[in-house]
Amino acid sequence: MSEAEDRALARKGRTAGLVIAVTMTLWVLVQMAAPAIGLPGRYALLFDFAALAALIWALVVIYQMWQARRASRENQR
Template sequence: MGGQNDQHLARKGRTVSLVIAGTMVIWLAAQWLGKAMGMPGRYALLFDFAAIAALIWALVNIFQIWRARQSTQG
């Protein structure tokens, strides 16, 4: 049973890492593209808020992973 839980936590950790990396890549691309296309600053703010939301989601999941590992270790 513990091995299955470890696999689940590892899969969740990989998902979180992909969300963090993907968020940063998309955010950087959106900032560059918005500036290159001459978009108003409110669109940049929209991308900023979307990136913050994704990073908050990742932080919550990291905390959940940490708590799950603490409970399985004793």
């Protein structure tokens, strides 16, 4: 794997990690704050779905990274 490909995969990994961390932090904060501010359940559910979508996106990115590294190892043999 070339240096540029390594950097690109590292950048993708940092982005996926950041998305996971920010999503879970915001989700926890909304879950704690929603009852205190009287947020209707449907809005909390909407945020749950948005968080789920962000986590699925991160999972897809991680899978793409795994496949790229696997293909790179097979090409080196």
